[in-house]
Amino acid sequence: MTKTRVADFRASRDQVDADHDEVTFTGRVVTDEATPRPVGDALVVVRCMRGCDNFLEVGRVHADAEGRFSLSGHLKSAGSYAAQYASSQPTRYNDGWSPLLKITAGAKAPAIVTLDPPSARVLGYGTKFAYTGRVRRQDGRPVAGVGVIVTECRNGDLCYTGTVRTDPDGRFRSNAVAVAPSVVDAALFSDLYSVARVPTIRYDVRYETRVTDMNVRLEQNSSGWVEADIRIQRKTTRWEPDAGLYNAVALYFRPKGGTTWTRQNGCGVSDDDGWIRRCVAPSPGDGDWQARVALTDSTRPSVSVPRALTMRYPTRFDMFDAAPEPVRKGGTVKLSGYLYWMKPDGRGSLGLPKALGKRKIAFYFQARGSKTWSRLGSGTTSRYGWFSSRFTARRDGTWRVAFAGDGRLLATSANDYVDVR
Numbered sequence: 001m002t003k004t005r006v007a008d009f010r011a012s013r014d015q016v017d018a019d020h021d022e023v024t025f026t027g028r029v030v031t032d033e034a035t036p037r038p039v040g041d042a043l044v045v046v047r048c049m050r051g052c053d054n055f056l057e058v059g060r061v062h063a064d065a066e067g068r069f070s071l072s073g074h075l076k077s078a079g080s081y082a083a084q085y086a087s088s089q090p091t092r093y094n095d096g097w098s099p100l101l102k103i104t105a106g107a108k109a110p111a112i113v114t115l116d117p118p119s120a121r122v123l124g125y126g127t128k129f130a131y132t133g134r135v136r137r138q139d140g141r142p143v144a145g146v147g148v149i150v151t152e153c154r155n156g157d158l159c160y161t162g163t164v165r166t167d168p169d170g171r172f173r174s175n176a177v178a179v180a181p182s183v184v185d186a187a188l189f190s191d192l193y194s195v196a197r198v199p200t201i202r203y204d205v206r207y208e209t210r211v212t213d214m215n216v217r218l219e220q221n222s223s224g225w226v227e228a229d230i231r232i233q234r235k236t237t238r239w240e241p242d243a244g245l246y247n248a249v250a251l252y253f254r255p256k257g258g259t260t261w262t263r264q265n266g267c268g269v270s271d272d273d274g275w276i277r278r279c280v281a282p283s284p285g286d287g288d289w290q291a292r293v294a295l296t297d298s299t300r301p302s303v304s305v306p307r308a309l310t311m312r313y314p315t316r317f318d319m320f321d322a323a324p325e326p327v328r329k330g331g332t333v334k335l336s337g338y339l340y341w342m343k344p345d346g347r348g349s350l351g352l353p354k355a356l357g358k359r360k361i362a363f364y365f366q367a368r369g370s371k372t373w374s375r376l377g378s379g380t381t382s383r384y385g386w387f388s389s390r391f392t393a394r395r396d397g398t399w400r401v402a403f404a405g406d407g408r409l410l411a412t413s414a415n416d417y418v419d420v421r
Helices: none
Strands: 004-011 022-031 043-050 057-062 068-074 079-085 101-105 109-115 122-124 128-137 147-154 158-165 171-177 182-189 193-195 200-206 208-218 225-235 239-241 249-255 262-266 275-282 287-293 307-309 315-323 332-343 352-355 360-367 374-380 386-392 397-403 412-418
Touching (some): 004 079, 022 079, 043 068, 057 068, 109 182, 128 147, 182 193, 208 307, 225 249, 225 287, 262 275, 315 397, 315 412, 332 397, 360 386, 374 386
Antiparallel strands (some): 004 022, 022 068, 043 079, 109 128, 147 158, 147 182, 182 200, 208 225, 225 239, 225 275, 332 386, 360 397
8 A cells, every 4th residue: 555645734814813714725635655656536634633632624625637736714713723634545545634724813803601400400410411602703693602610519519511513593502400509610612712711500419309218216314305227318320318418407396196297306417327316306205206218409309218206204203311320230221212203394494393192102122232122012192202211220231122113104213321330
C-alpha cells in the first residue's frame, strides 16, 4: 500500500471571532513519495484536533482529479485543525494527514446562556427528563452549533459532565435521569463568546420508602412515655438503608378500640443502617403505635405495621428506712416509708409522685455475706401509701421492701443496711 499525505494545507484566515467565523480550508491529497502523485476523488475530512472539541468535524469534501479540495465551514472555536484523507481504497492507499494548522480567537462576543428548570422542583427517583436551554447573542440572535458543557453535581459532591451542541435556533438538550438531589449548570465551550453568568438550577429527588422494622416499648426513665427503634429503607435500583433521613418520621397513636390516629412526636436522624434509635413520645394510654414517613422533598409516604402496647407505670419507695441503726442484737428494727406511683406529667420527666394506697408489699432480709433473701412477711400500704412493720434484729444485713407490681404498675424495691451489735 502507498502512503499518502495532505499537502499545501491552508486556511483563508488565521483568526476567527463570533462575527467572522467562516473559514475556507484548501489543500491537496498526494502520495508520500519522492515524486508525489495526486490521489483523485479522495474523501477529505477537516476537523479540530487540539484546543477545542477534540475531533470535532468542520466538514467533508471529495478532492478533484488532481487531489485538490476546498472546504468552507463556520468555526465555533479556535484551535489546531488538520485535514485527513480517509482512504476508500485501503488495499491501495493508506490514510494520510496534513500538518496541524493553528487558528486563534479574536475578541469575544458577549452571549447569554439560559438553563430551563425541570418540570417540577422535586422529581421521583428514576424520572427521565432533559436539561434544556438556549444560547443567544446579547441582541437576541441565536448562537448555533456551539458546544455547551452541562455539569450535574449530585448530593453536592459527585459531578458528571457532558457536552451538547446548539441547534440552528440556539437551543440545546441533554437527556438525564433523576437519581439524586442535584445542582446543574451550563457553560459555553467556545473561546469566541464570553458569558457573564453561568446559569444554575437545582432539584430534589423523592424516593419510595418503607418501614421495615419498628419495635415500641415503655420508656424506662419516665412515666407515661414510650420509645421505639425504627428502620427505614428507600428504593433506588434496589432497597437500601435510608441514611441521614431527618425530620421525616413520626410516631402515631390510636387508642385501644379507636379508629383515629394522632401524631405524638417526631423522630431524629437515621444512622448509616437506616435505624432511628430511641424515638420517644408521650403515651395517652393503651393502644396501637405506628411509625410514619411523611411526604418530603426526599421521601414518599409509608407506614409501619401497627404495634399494640399496654401502658404500665413506674413505682418507687420513698423515705424507706430500717431503724434504728445500729441496733443491739435481739432488738426491734422498724421498716417504714411510702410507696408511690409516677403519674405522667406529659413533659418526659420521671413523672409526679402520687401515693399508692391499699397495695400489698413484702419484706425481706439478707444476712451479711449471704446471697439469699429470706421473706419475713407482708403488709399493706395506707391510703396515703405509708407502711410500717417491725422485726427482730439478729444479724448484720440488708432489709428490703418490695412491691410486685400489677397489670398497670411496674415492680420496685428499696434496701437499707443495718449493723447489729
